Amino acid sequence: MKKEDVPQEFGLNDGQKEVNYAVDSSGHYTLEQSAGWEVKTIALRQAWEAIVDQLVLELAAIKAGRKSPLAYHMVKNQMDPTLLSQYSGVACWRVKRHLKPKVFARLKPAALTLYADLFGVSVEQLRDVPEQPDLEFAEEDVETDSL
């Protein structure tokens, strides 16, 4: 990659620039800052959209009474029952039970607090789920057609 080819396109990095390695006109390698590359932005955005898609499914399941609100918060924090079990110290089979609405409704405050603290929300927020996925990962970019 040549120095002048280091992409300065829209990135999802909050204005943080990252380093690329590129050769200057005399053929020497230099460290060049890059604002972002559309290729990367597409791939990164795709990963987040997959999570949002999953959240939409979870919300529908919760509305239909098939899953508890815990399922939403778990997916929002990019976890599955195994990972949530490791973080919370609650056995995996119990985490899976807590994903059922009836079991979740009977949970003691201590158990709810445990999950709420882990996700950084209040117990009320843990019991509640939004209408639409409230995952904020990046500002919208201006659609460019350079590709």
Add this chain to the structure above:
Amino acid sequence: MKIDFPHRQFAHCESGVTANLLNYHGFPCSEALVFGIGGGLFFGHVPFFKINFLPLTTFRVGPGGIFSKATKRLGIEVVKEKFRDPVAAEKKLDHLLQSGRPVGAQTGVFWLPFFPPAYRFHFNGHNLVVIGKEGDDYLISDPIFEETVRCPSEDLRKARFAKGALAPKGKIYYIEKMPEHFDLPSAVIAGIREVCRGMLKTPVPLAGVRGIRLLARRMTRWPDKLGEKKTLLYLGHVIRMQEEIGTGGGGFRFLYAAFLQEAAGILENDRLLELSEHCTQIGDLWRDFALLASRVCKKRVTIEDSFEELAQLLNRCADEEEILFNALATEIK
């Protein structure tokens, strides 16, 4: 308290951390040199090992390898420690900082508040240097950021004890003693030898150039086997592994080309300059692959039209890398 630690921004976390630590302890060196001596370059595709339900594809050696091997080959004494108890882990860290020693730490990315939200995934192979503490905040030199950053102690504790694949278990590492003198040429040769072996002579077909060809073969079958949606997710994952923060571009190939350029001077071998140029061209090929793959992900071109071409690009990468590392292996014999 804050240690006077020269922070330099680099492309990759672990080699950046190592380079900054060595620099602090009186051995000024570039990130590329550390990356090369530590034998950082690699390729691996393990279809049956899933991360976030996506097959593992990697362009570098496993976490911790670059620091361990680079310091070992340079004859530097280091201390590495893991913890079971977060309180003990924090105490030890504070104690080391008090004694004026910058400390490297392995962390998860998900819990680090100074990361841009879009980059906060459950990835536990991140590295940073803790260089001080003010009140309840740790001061951190994270080489992928332009400036040093602050991090509340609770968040750093969570990050040091992140769970899941590659769980860091509070791992810290620091430099105990620097040697009297360095044998740079033999360290460089050892690093190059390791990469050549990893890329050319692996017993399993999942690694090195065989791994790239495996990915090319399997990729052509994705559309039929997985359906469109999953195919695009798999493809996007390869792009992320190749180009995400910390690779310096082209799946570490540009970083390695920079190393070869430096190695040419150290080993007084101009042939390595040509090989560096070749490595740059290979990096460009990988970028071409990522560019086309991203267009497929964005549905600007169809899967049918482009998967053959994607596989061909990968096979070309494999062919070129085979030539490069064979030539490199003969140069250091």
